[in-house]
Amino acid sequence: MRSATASAPGKFVVLGEHAVVYGKPAVVLAIDRRFRCTVTESSRLLLNGMPDDLSLHPHMRYILGEHEVHSISIGTDSDLPSGSGLGSSAALSAALSCAVRTLIGKPADEKDIIDEAYEAEFSAQGIGSPMDTSASVHGRGITVNIPSDGDPLWTIERNGNKWEVCDIHAPEMTFVVGYTGIKALTGPLVEKVRRYKDRNRFAKDIVDEIGSITLDGTDALRRNDRVRLGELMTADHKLLSILGVSGPELNRLVDAAAECSYGAKLTGAGGGGSMIALTDEPEKVCETIRLHGGTPMIVKTGVPGVTVDKTS
Ligand code: MEV
Numbered sequence: 189m190r191s192a193t194a195s196a197p198g199k200f201v202v203l204g205e206h207a208v209v210y211g212k213p214a215v216v217l218a219i220d221r222r223f224r225c226t227v228t229e230s231s232r233l234l235l236n237g238m239p240d241d242l243s244l245h246p247h248m249r250y251i252l253g254e255h256e257v258h259s260i261s262i263g264t265d266s267d268l269p270s271g272s273g274l275g276s277s278a279a280l281s282a283a284l285s286c287a288v289r290t291l292i293g294k295p296a297d298e299k300d301i302i303d304e305a306y307e308a309e310f311s312a313q314g315i316g317s318p319m320d321t322s323a324s325v326h327g328r329g330i331t332v333n334i335p336s337d338g339d340p341l342w343t344i345e346r347n348g349n350k351w352e353v354c355d356i357h358a359p360e361m362t363f364v365v366g367y368t369g370i371k372a373l374t375g376p377l378v379e380k381v382r383r384y385k386d387r388n389r390f391a392k393d394i395v396d397e398i399g400s401i402t403l404d405g406t407d408a409l410r411r412n413d414r415v416r417l418g419e420l421m422t423a424d425h426k427l428l429s430i431l432g433v434s435g436p437e438l439n440r441l442v443d444a445a446a447e448c449s450y451g452a453k454l455t456g457a458g459g460g461g462s463m464i465a466l467t468d469e470p471e472k473v474c475e476t477i478r479l480h481g482g483t484p485m486i487v488k489t490g491v492p493g494v495t496v497d498k499t500s
Contacts, residue, residue: 191228192290193498196282198274199323200455204402208317211349212399214332215406216323220488221267223279227287230261246312247281271371273456278320281305282494313375318344322353327493329356359412364473366482368437370460377457418450425453433458444480
């Protein structure tokens with residue numbers, strides 16, 4: 189039986205989540221935690237060795253449907269807890285799209301995979317930006333809608349919003365992720381912010397303010413100005429809290445980590461999931477996160493995007 193394995197990285201959002209859904213800027217780094225998918229020819233549809241109709245996996249269903257593949261065995265293996273705010277579902281979509289295309293011999297460049305992975309995410313969530321899928325497909329670091337960034341890798345438009353995605357060469361910095369252990373679904377959190385923003389002028393101003401902070405923060409990241417970037421991350425967390433996407437567990441970890449780092453914030457959709465801290469003392473921040481009930485991980489950035497890892 190022929191098979192193909194592909195993998196794609198998770199990510200954390202340095203600045204700009206939620207506001208990016210409305211076309212505001214964002215900056216995101218891919219991390220050294222990956223989602224791997226192995227697809228093997230099969231006479232039945234199997235997921236991790238068991239028959240499955242994929243009704244609980246709309247991303248997978250979408251991707252197989254795109255290629256009219258009805259019988260296949262899919263094996264998954266992930267370093268990314270699902271619902272942790274680290275982009276596990278975007279990484280799954282990118283890895284599966286790449287693996288299926290490799291197995292059936294369809295050529296795939298980054299643009300083919302981003303288009304398919306974003307459609308898969310959108311079909312599952314019904315709302316959202318192509319930020320997570322772009323970070324997973326391209327790897328390293330990306331910016332979204334930062335005006336001075338030159339030629340975009342790709343531009344995606346939907347529902348009156350436009351996202352120009354560019355590569356960013358971020359200097360080496362150490363970030364610590366703290367996972368609350370609480371799984372949170374992105375779709376309902378994005379929907380909650382959308383309702384608030386549509387009904388309330390103040391919430392709209394907060395979304396604009398996140399956009400401005402993100403522009404300043406991207407400059408600070410490029411200049412390797414950790415003090416300024418940290419301040420802006422902490423400020424961004426306060427704005428995200430006002431939008432209602434933080435929670436007591438996240439605030440506890442962010443407040444504790446901010447005391448001993450340049451700055452800290454929730455990352456991703458919020459509502460649980462994870463926070464990040466920018467630090468020169470990762471072990472100290474890890475200990476603080478542990479003491480406050482979270483699971484710390486020191487993450488490395490500058491990693492490749494989606495890759496074919498094996499074929500047979
Ligand atoms: C989730 O990782 C990021 C959000 O901005 C949603 C999105 O961009 O689709 C909350």
